Amino acid sequence: MARYGMAIDTRRCVGCNACTIACKQMNNLPNGIMWTRVLTDGGDAPDTPANVNGALTMSFYAMGCQHCENPACTKVCPVGATYKDPETGVVRQDYDKCIGCRMCMAACPYTGVRSFNWEEPKYQLDFATGDADAPAHQKHVVEKCTFCYQRISKGETPACMDLCPARARYWGDLDDPTSEVAKKIASREYVHLLPEMGTEPNCYYLV
């Protein structure tokens, strides 16, 4: 039993998107799909600052499924395709059960972390990249970050954790006080995204 979670240090993240592409590669994500991506908290376009009376500010939030403790998505799924894995705390999506109703997408307050394959997924390469045991993508199902379930079940870390150039990501079992992530949360100030939604995310943003 574990409760996996992640902390991302916004004082380190520079929005380089290495995590975004590591994820795409390791999970063989179809064209146009990103399970994690970097949002700019700043101006009206990525990588631009906000200007408040001449003071410029810009920060980055690497964002995927928040793997909430109290997920909104699981409550609305009519077929139990999205569910919280009791072994790991990971919010999972069972492609074989998913009927493509997209209720989970509507219920999730974190817009954009889920995507729906309207068509047969397309790829730039004619072979699958990444982990041999990464789940195959399907038409008419919702998908999202799995915390790289195929990797964590082998005792490895999610792909985005493999090497964050800024060393801004921390991962582990939130219930284990000796885990990297638990230690960071204990020692640093953090925020949750949209805490008012009551979802209790297991992704923490160190500020």
Place this chain on the structure above:
Amino acid sequence: MTKAKSSQGGLTRRGFLKTTAAVAGATAVVGSASLTALAAGEEAADAAAEQVFHSGCRGNCGSKCHQKVVVRDGKVVQVSAMDYPEGDEGWRRLCVKGYTQPQRQYDPDRVKYPMRRVEGTERGAGQWERITWEEAIGMIAQNMGTALATYGPTSLAVMSSYASYGVLHGAMGGYMSFAYGRFLTGLGATVFGACADVAQIQVQMMALGHNGNSYDDVVNAKTVVAWGGRPDEAAVHSWHFVCDARENGTKLITIDPQYSPCAAHSDWYRPIRPGTDGALMLGMINYIEQNGLVDEEYMSGLTQAPFLVAEGGAFLRMSAFGVEPTPGPINPMTGAPTVIDPVLVYDEADGTVKPLDEAAQPAIRGEYVAADGKAYKTCYQECLSHIGEYTLERASEITGIAVEDIAKLAEIYAQGGVFNLGYQGLGHHVNSHHNYKNLALLHAQTGNYGRPGTAIVQNTSPFTGISNYIPFFYGVTGPSIPNMSLPEVVATGKWGATDVNLQVLWVCNGNPLCCESGRLEMIEAFKKVPFVVTADVSMTDTAMYSDLVLPVPHIYEIEDYDSGCPTPYLMYFQKCVDPLYESKADLDIMRMVASALGLDALYDNGASDADFIRKIVEGDTTAMLGVTYEKLASGDMVRSPLSPVSHVEMVVGPTESARMKFYLEYPTPRANYGQAVADYEHYPYYTNPAEAYWDNPLRKEYPLLGCSEHHKYHVHSQTAFTPWLRELEPEPVLKINAQDAADRGISQGDYVRAFNERGDVVLRALVTDGIMQGAVGIPHGFREDQYVSGHAQNLTSRVMDDFIHNSAFYDFLCQVEKYEGSVK
């Protein structure tokens, strides 16, 4: 609905067993052995289907990331960072571009087979005909043979840039590989070399001999200044060291016309007008001198400051008084003895002029009469005497930075512990090479060099690999010419006094018609060369203007070794898969060309690639280091025996040669063809950029100052079409300040035309407060057909300072207007 049967990536049986085994092992012995054995058996079966290789990125962002490359069913399916041994984890690296390499390898844009321009079509028209390798080599041999017989070896030229490195197939400095070095020097052919970054390479690294402490040393700094460099983008592998430093209390300052992520993380950010950094440095230098902030002990004891300067700019030495120089220790680079001709200083202890090593208290300021009755200034005094006009006020007028901010920055420098992360933001204007002397004097005055937590510019390659350039050379070296001088050479048939009647131009390891400045003039020059060959992985802008295009493999398809060493481990590239399509490695192509010309001896009559790598790492001067070809080829991480430590610091000392330099005793042009050398090449100096300066009357027509950036998604033009990167950044954009955009009726996402007298480009606008008013940022690395029309490099100029021949990518003015035409 129909669904494919999917593996859910759940706890697989194997994973479950491993988990169970671990738990069992911790709590009870019973059963654990059999479970573990079963799990291991399944893993072995999986491992057979996948092979892991050790390769890397060879594109020149300079970071040389060691990569773990997984091959499944004959295809590269996975790239990740190689693990580094304990203690060196900080050097482990890979960025967003590295992760996309499988896509670059299988890029639809790859050149798949030899192609020749369809006869009767114009260069650049894009009409190609597939031919065989035999036909291609036949065309090359015929053109080369005729040129050699008619005009001699200088009529053949190889042009390269900063695309790829490697002792077999690369082209560092034009010559530095077996493929091209053997061919060029075997014939005495002409070399065209990159102009980008030469200001820094030539002045800072070579003439002044400065490099920085290794990046991890920022944790010892009081203040990190990102000035002309982007640790968050261009050197993202080192950004985590900056983060560590900040967590340790180090302050971060950014000086940049653009508000970068690094600026966003900074404690203090000041925008500066592009190309004026040198004036800021001189303003700070004068302020430091006039306000008693000079580290007097450091300047007197550890820098050139006290050396007396003789007429003509060289130092006053004992030989001027009839004392014959004596031979010194052997120079390991040349094998020849050095010459000792002691430099003279004024000793304040007894008021006499004497050799440096006899002086107790060398004076750094003033003018002193020597035994010949003539007065000589100290080197520092000489420098100060030329830069007096750059007061805080003048520096402020030029740079656009407030007087009090310049003073504040100078005060911070004077407190010591300043680690500067500067790079080509200081290096892309016609006036740029002076910046490195100015910055050196600023760091000399304040003791910010040769101590922990200090650097003039960070060292991007602090470790020492095993290198040996001798085996690349076969005979004589021909003329060595800056790439951007091609138009003059084509027009005159000369380089200095040498005849260069160019008949065959061979482009490799670079895409100069995309990545050098002054593109339109370069294209015209290309069109005048009778036969142009481009060997490349993908169909570059330069390939488009060639007669013959040859496919070369991606790095995963060949082996090579690169002696550059940004981390303590030797960069050997294992071959992971066979070359795709009909591609052939550069060295194999050159072997075939040489053979067709009857010159097999150039490549040692059939020596193998392994034989050549052995000549580097197991040569006469390197064999004793104990690194064998077999050791490299094993794929292990092999630590350079020349870099036993994981941290490097520069050292300064009191002897003449160990002192920190900011003055060039004998300034030597990068490409010497007998041109005059101005006095100011000796000392710190500022002059306006050639075109992009605030007071230029041309700003009435073209008001916006150019600049660009080393963007996180680009390594020159290599990732131009990489699909995953284009999902993140679909098309090139022009960064324009929000006010400048509003003044022109331009809104976010509009298409705009940027133009000047040289040319234009149409692309989407990125309207942002993240670039200072009056400046625009053009993209670097997109290719011609990715713009609506034109090319960003059509705006740039080929103008170079003839002392340094440095590309001046940012030294241009332009106007921007909303584009009203149609966009496909």
